[in-house]
Amino acid sequence: MTLCFTVDGNDFLRAGEASAVVKRTLKQLGLESSLVRKIAIAMYEAEMNMVLHANGGNIKVTLSDTYLTIQMMDTGPGIKDIDLAMQEGYSTANQKIRELGFGAGMGLPNMKRYSDELKIKTVVGVGTEVLLGFKL
Amino acid sequence: MQLCKVQEILEAKVWTGTEKLEKEVYSACGCDLMSDVLAFAKEKIVLLTGLINLQVIRTAEMLDIKAIVFVRGKEPTSDMIDLAKERGIVLLSTGVPLYPACGLLYEAGLRG
Numbered sequence: 190m191t192l193c194f195t196v197d198g199n200d201f202l203r204a205g206e207a208s209a210v211v212k213r214t215l216k217q218l219g220l221e222s223s224l225v226r227k228i229a230i231a232m233y234e235a236e237m238n239m240v241l242h243a244n245g246g247n248i249k250v251t252l253s254d255t256y257l258t259i260q261m262m263d264t265g266p267g268i269k270d271i272d273l274a275m276q277e278g279y280s281t282a283n284q285k286i287r288e289l290g291f292g293a294g295m296g297l298p299n300m301k302r303y304s305d306e307l308k309i310k311t312v313v314g315v316g317t318e319v320l321l322g323f324k325l
Numbered sequence: 326m327q328l329c330k331v332q333e334i335l336e337a338k339v340w341t342g343t344e345k346l347e348k349e350v351y352s353a354c355g356c357d358l359m360s361d362v363l364a365f366a367k368e369k370i371v372l373l374t375g376l377i378n379l380q381v382i383r384t385a386e387m388l389d390i391k392a393i394v395f396v397r398g399k400e401p402t403s404d405m406i407d408l409a410k411e412r413g414i415v416l417l418s419t420g421v422p423l424y425p426a427c428g429l430l431y432e433a434g435l436r437g
Contacts, residue, residue, distance in 0.1 A: 203405070205383035212387065222370075222389070229387040230363050237380075277364075290376045290384075293360035302364070 190252040196236060198245025201289065208233040211259075212237050218252075220325065228257060231303040231321050234296045235261050237298065241286050242266070243317060252325075259321040267313035326350055328392050329413055331371055334429050335419040337394060340406055342415030348391060355427040359384045366390065371435075373426050375399050382408045386437050391415060391420045397422040407426075 192243070194207035194216065212229040231247075240245045243265025251258045268274050274281075276299050282292025301307045306322030329346040332339060339346070354366045355373040371392045372385060372434055377399050385393055386408075389390060392415035395401060400418050401409070409416045419426060431437070 194334060202379050203385070205380060208388055209383065226387070227387055228367070233383070233387045234360075234363060289378060290380060291360035293358045293364075295360040295364045299360070299364050 192252075194248040194250075196239050196245045196248060198240055198243065201240060204237055204240040205233055208236050209246055210271040212252055213258065215252075215257075224323070224325070227303040228259075228323050231300045231323075232259050234299045235259070235319050235321060237291055238296050238319075239263050241267070241282065241289075241291055246316075252263055255325055257323040257325055259319075259323075261319040261321075262316065263318075264316040267317055268311040270310070271309055326428070326433065328371070328417075330433070331392070331430060331435070333416055335417070335421055335426055335432055336431060337419040338415035340401055340416035340418065341409045342392070342413070345391070345413070345415050346371075348415075350392060350435070351428050352437060353427065354437070355423050362403045363374065363388065371422060373430075375400075375423055377402065377405070379404055379408060381405070382412065382414060385409075385414050386412050392417065394419060394426065 215225045243263035246263030249260045273279050277298045278294040280294035286292040296323045304321045305324045308320040311317040328348050350371045352370045354369050356362050357376045366388050372390050373394045375396050395418040398420045401416050421437050
């Protein structure tokens with residue numbers, strides 16, 4: 190099964206809708222609730238990053254019998270230093286993002302914490318591709 | 326602790342989920358940073374926050390958080406109430422600030 194979403198970068202209010210749809214779909218398919226929770230948190234963090242830092246993007250969710258892959262592509266500014274971005278507490282978020290309750294520097298660490306696989310390809314000025322994988 | 330007990334202790338107004346106040350929560354999390362909530366929150370908790378925007382409801386939805394208490398007199402907006410109703414999340418609000426609100430619940434037996 191494959192699900193595709195386009196995430197609008199200018200609509201903070203709607204951010205997280207794709208993750209909510211994926212969460213509900215996985216629940217309906219009967220996946221264990223703790224696993225669904227992990228997937229939802231990791232995807233939501235990635236979706237929020239797309240909206241807050243990269244002006245939106247595209248998401249493709251692919252589900253097989255044993256593995257779930259979430260591929261997220263944006264044409265945002267890219268990540269200058271991935272090692273630094275992976276550190277808990279490091280953030281490039283501006284004041285506006287922090288006022289919204291984000292930008293604590295936990296996004297990428299959370300994605301790593303809750304997934305079985307995290308791959309990031311990024312080119313500064315071109316965009317970022319994030320791949321999240323989960324064993325089912 | 327039952328949600329009706331949380332409501333009683335914090336003298337909270339109920340915005341959504343009146344029919345769910347008999348449900349139990351086993352822990353609480355007091356936080357205005359949703360990123361930290363996503364990192365550390367357990368299941369079946371009540372979230373106490375002073376942050377008002379739609380992402381508070383979304384965060385609760387992702388984490389299976391069943392109830393949110395808005396502290397220090399903050400009130401949810403109509404779009405937050407609509408989404409919470411749709412997702413079955415109980416919304417409460419209290420005039421008590423975050424720190425004493427957490428303290429009151431802790432003192433009554435709801436541990437972190």
